[in-house]
Amino acid sequence: MHIDLSQWHPIASSDDLPLRHVYQGQLYGRELAAWRADDNFVNVWENRCLHRGVRLSIGLNEGRELRCLYHGWRYANGTAGCTYIPAHPADAPARTICNNTYKAIEAHGLIWSSVDPTEDFTAPDVLEGRESLALRPIPVSAAPDLALKHALTYRFTSNGSTAENTASDAKNGSYVMLTHDGDHMLLFVQPIDADRSVLRGILIDPKGDQMALLRHHNTGLSALRDVIEADAATLEAPAPIEVSYSQVDADLATMPARAKSGPKAELRVKVSQKSLTSNGVMSFRLESLKGQLPTVQPGAHIDVHMPNGMSRQYSLTNGPGEPDHYTIGVKLEPDSRGGSECMHNAVQVGDILAISAPRANFPLRRDATHTILVAGGIGITPMLAMAQALKAQDLPFQLHYFAQSEEHLSFRPILDDLGENLNTHLGLSPDETGAALRETLASYAYANHLYICGPGPMLEATRTIADEQGWPEESVHFEYFKNTKIIDDSSTFEVALARSALTLQVPAGKSILEVLQENGLETPSSCEQGACGTCLATVIEGEPDHQDVYLSDGEKASNTKILTCVSRSKSKRLVLDI
Amino acid sequence: MYGENDQLKNDWHVVCPMEVLASGQVRETALMGQAIYVRRLSDNQATVTESETGRELPVQIKYNFIWACLGTPERDIVHIPEAFEDDRIIVAGGSFGVKASGLRVVENFLDMGHFPFVHTGWLGEEPHTEVAPYEANVTDDDEILATECYFYQPTASPTAEGGIMVEYVYRVYRPYMVALYKTNPTFDGRKDYIVLFIQPVGPEECVAHTYLCYLDDGMGPDKLRWFMQLIFAQDKPILENQLPHKLPLSPRAETPIRADKVAILYRRWLHDHNISYGAIPISAQEEKLYAY
Numbered sequence: 001m002h003i004d005l006s007q008w009h010p011i012a013s014s015d016d017l018p019l020r021h022v023y024q025g026q027l028y029g030r031e032l033a034a035w036r037a038d039d040n041f042v043n044v045w046e047n048r049c050l051h052r053g054v055r056l057s058i059g060l061n062e063g064r065e066l067r068c069l070y071h072g073w074r075y076a077n078g079t080a081g082c083t084y085i086p087a088h089p090a091d092a093p094a095r096t097i098c099n100n101t102y103k104a105i106e107a108h109g110l111i112w113s114s115v116d117p118t119e120d121f122t123a124p125d126v127l128e129g130r131e132s133l134a135l136r137p138i139p140v141s142a143a144p145d146l147a148l149k150h151a152l153t154y155r156f157t158s159n160g161s162t163a164e165n166t167a168s169d170a171k172n173g174s175y176v177m178l179t180h181d182g183d184h185m186l187l188f189v190q191p192i193d194a195d196r197s198v199l200r201g202i203l204i205d206p207k208g209d210q211m212a213l214l215r216h217h218n219t220g221l222s223a224l225r226d227v228i229e230a231d232a233a234t235l236e237a238p239a240p241i242e243v244s245y246s247q248v249d250a251d252l253a254t255m256p257a258r259a260k261s262g263p264k265a266e267l268r269v270k271v272s273q274k275s276l277t278s279n280g281v282m283s284f285r286l287e288s289l290k291g292q293l294p295t296v297q298p299g300a301h302i303d304v305h306m307p308n309g310m311s312r313q314y315s316l317t318n319g320p321g322e323p324d325h326y327t328i329g330v331k332l333e334p335d336s337r338g339g340s341e342c343m344h345n346a347v348q349v350g351d352i353l354a355i356s357a358p359r360a361n362f363p364l365r366r367d368a369t370h371t372i373l374v375a376g377g378i379g380i381t382p383m384l385a386m387a388q389a390l391k392a393q394d395l396p397f398q399l400h401y402f403a404q405s406e407e408h409l410s411f412r413p414i415l416d417d418l419g420e421n422l423n424t425h426l427g428l429s430p431d432e433t434g435a436a437l438r439e440t441l442a443s444y445a446y447a448n449h450l451y452i453c454g455p456g457p458m459l460e461a462t463r464t465i466a467d468e469q470g471w472p473e474e475s476v477h478f479e480y481f482k483n484t485k486i487i488d489d490s491s492t493f494e495v496a497l498a499r500s501a502l503t504l505q506v507p508a509g510k511s512i513l514e515v516l517q518e519n520g521l522e523t524p525s526s527c528e529q530g531a532c533g534t535c536l537a538t539v540i541e542g543e544p545d546h547q548d549v550y551l552s553d554g555e556k557a558s559n560t561k562i563l564t565c566v567s568r569s570k571s572k573r574l575v576l577d578i
Numbered sequence: 579m580y581g582e583n584d585q586l587k588n589d590w591h592v593v594c595p596m597e598v599l600a601s602g603q604v605r606e607t608a609l610m611g612q613a614i615y616v617r618r619l620s621d622n623q624a625t626v627t628e629s630e631t632g633r634e635l636p637v638q639i640k641y642n643f644i645w646a647c648l649g650t651p652e653r654d655i656v657h658i659p660e661a662f663e664d665d666r667i668i669v670a671g672g673s674f675g676v677k678a679s680g681l682r683v684v685e686n687f688l689d690m691g692h693f694p695f696v697h698t699g700w701l702g703e704e705p706h707t708e709v710a711p712y713e714a715n716v717t718d719d720d721e722i723l724a725t726e727c728y729f730y731q732p733t734a735s736p737t738a739e740g741g742i743m744v745e746y747v748y749r750v751y752r753p754y755m756v757a758l759y760k761t762n763p764t765f766d767g768r769k770d771y772i773v774l775f776i777q778p779v780g781p782e783e784c785v786a787h788t789y790l791c792y793l794d795d796g797m798g799p800d801k802l803r804w805f806m807q808l809i810f811a812q813d814k815p816i817l818e819n820q821l822p823h824k825l826p827l828s829p830r831a832e833t834p835i836r837a838d839k840v841a842i843l844y845r846r847w848l849h850d851h852n853i854s855y856g857a858i859p860i861s862a863q864e865e866k867l868y869a870y
Contacts (some may be wrong), residue, residue, distance in 0.1 A: 004811065031821065048820075048821045050821060050832060050833045051832060051833050051835070052832055053820045053821045053826075054816060054819055054821075055820075055821060058815070069695060069696070070696065070816055071692050071695060072695045072704075072707065086695075086707035087690075087691040087707060087709040087837040088708070088709070088835060088836060088837065089707060090708075124645065245826075247830040247831065248830050248833050250833065291824075295858065367704060367705040367706060367707045396704070492581050547643065
């Protein structure tokens with residue numbers, strides 16, 4: 001059989017992908033799961049969940065994400081990246097967990113895809129600028145080559161009358177063009193397997209009643225099928241195509257490789273929109289220059305590298321299923337050290353920025369019976385991502401947004417969509433804020449979770465109130481903008497790296513992170529002030545001197561984790577799992 | 579036909595529950611691709627013969643199931659103490675044909691993460707989806723044991739009233755034989771017991787024979803069977819939609835997570851025992867990467 005995996009083929013009719021459906025297709029023996037997201041993006045994926053191989057075509061199309069039926073893993077529209085693993089609700093899935101996808105295009109009433117394309121899809125020239133009508137597909141139990149040979153014999157007229165004198169022309173091995181009296185019809189053969197095909201016809205500039213035309217060709221192509229299958233019955237059936245499944249990334253199967261050192265800037269994005277979203281807060285829409293942006297999980301942040309050489313961390317406000325851009329909100333700080341000032345004034349629409357891939361250090365659990373989100377000021381940004389994820393899944397939650405005034409409420413269109421899930425608290429004094437929080441957090445129940453992001457004092461107050469009112473520490477999740485503590489880096493100690501079999505001295509005035517990086521160990525970091533959690537390491541032995549604002553008190557007391565960018569050691573020696 | 583699967587060939591496998599055959603009745607089935615006739619005789623005996631050759635296979639009746647061996651039996655059928663405890667209801671819970679490798683059925687049986695999604699309202703319920711860390715080890719007897727497995731279940735048994743945190747112990751005795759011990763809310767310290775005797779019909783086809791040894795809280799055998807059949811009927815469509823239908827042993831074939839600790843161990847144990855029937859073995863060049 002003639003196999004050209006680089007060729008584009010129609011794999012479904014547009015009608016096969018109605019709202020919230022997942023369609024099972026096949027090309028050269030490979031099963032496909034095709035689904036249309038609510039934003040109309042057509043996804044064509046390998047038909048198996050990478051976790052345990054269950055067909056995604058029996059999964060649930062939730063509009064923005066596809067959910068596997070077996071363990072509820074969620075995969076994002078567009079990227080097919082895993083956004084949530086219910087068995088581990090407190091962890092963000094590794095960025096690299098991603099189903100295998102195929103390129104897909106919707107055109108002329110059909111969905112087109114290719115196993116291994118070398119070029120972008122181009123429709124036959126004859127379709128250019130013309131009306132078209134996709135005919136009902138006719139499955140045929142015969143080899144594609146055989147079906148194609150017989151397709152040349154199909155008779156056609158544009159109005160469905162008895163056909164004669166059709167000229168036919170085989171095109172590049174996958175379809176024929178039929179011509180009658182200046183009118184054209186294309187007849188494609190979709191190779192399902194070595195012994196199975198689908199005939200997919202397109203009428204160009206159809207004339208007359210569409211239903212009559214569809215009926216006419218349904219009869220005609222069904223008769224053609226009988227001819228092809230009768231011929232196939234005289235031949236030996238070819239063996240089915242052997243399909244081997246690609247392997248998952250080695251780092252998913254073994255110990256994950258550590259990420260490269262320092263703040264990362266592996267992506268290039270273009271500023272496609274910049275607008276004031278509230279008093280003092282600028283929103284930026286960032287679009288990929290090339291290829292698809294990595295999948296976003298709610299609560300994730302990116303490092304943005306600015307024209308002035310500085311880098312800053314900003315939370316993404318993206319809801320689920322928005323694969324084509326990232327949105328961030330930047331508040332102009334009155335005492336800006338140059339970061340927000342540069343973003344507000346120097347960065348313009350059309351500029352190219354270097355950013356890191358999203359880091360999900362503030363993950364959202366979705367196994368809560370009720371979730372409370374508390375945002376103060378610009379702390380709204382990660383909460384917007386979380387609120388939209390919860391809303392899309394119809395999970396119970398309330399977002400409490402504390403701001404100075406109506407004019408200080410950012411991202412109004414998103415807020416408006418939240419409806420009754422949103423509570424705004426405007427212009428409250430610190431005491432009034434405390435009272436409002438006490439009311440909000442009045443009752444804790446099993447499996448409730450609280451997320452807080454806001455200015456340091458408000459965050460501290462919220463954590464204290466939650467604690468006083470019986471919220472267990474493991475139910476309270478928070479993200480500080482920055483670490484305002486003064487870091488005491490006067491101690492000297494020894495760091496032993498268990499996996500690297502290295503012992504290093506950390507002198508006064510240098511962080512563990514700096515010493516690791518100086519010694520050539522690849523250590524990821526982002527904010528480098530103990531707020532974001534990127535440089536987190538596991539402590540095997542020794543007593544850390546915690547100076548960060550990322551870990552909870554319980555995590556700090558357990559002495560099992562350390563943020564290497566600011567924290568140090570109380571013991572003479574610290575053993576880390578690096 | 580058996581290749582390197584001598585261990586399986588020489589193992590005992592259930593080929594039919596005793597109670598579904600009347601005296602003198604014959605049933606045709608298959609074991610590892612070999613068509614066989616199972617005949618129940620009078621006086622509680624049975625014979626198993628290869629359909630093609632008429633060769634008579636070694637047979638035992640145990641736990642009220644008919645067991646056969648394709649080769650030469652090297653070890654006896656596993657002893658199950660629970661089956662001899664007087665205060666248990668002991669029933670065959672149904673034999674379920676599945677168009678998938680029996681090894682996939684074992685792995686699904688060892689899995690808690692799917693409870694809220696596949697057994698919704700019974701063995702699990704959103705939002706309680708977390709699989710807490712548990713222990714999984716190979717014992718001195720070369721069995722796999724998973725302990726300290728806890729999961730929230732809304733309706734853990736046919737007579738359960740309200741949700742409870744259930745404790746499981748999982749035990750893989752042989753490649754195609756797996757059991758669990760599960761909290762029974764009315765009996766402190768003792769557990770219900772379910773075992774699957776899986777008959778490998780073909781590499782991508784099996785029959786899961788279920789055998790239940792429940793502590794008798796008065797529910798009766800009918801309700802027990804009904805519950806087992808309800809649960810298995812929920813698993814079957816998932817099992818038959820797993821691609822590939824055989825269990826891949828390569829650590830890079832699928833994406834394990836912490837919750838799959840016992841499944842990872844099971845795959846490695848199968849690999850170490852050179853089991854390839856119903857499995858996709860690891861290629862030689864990949865072998866050296868085989869380090870979890």
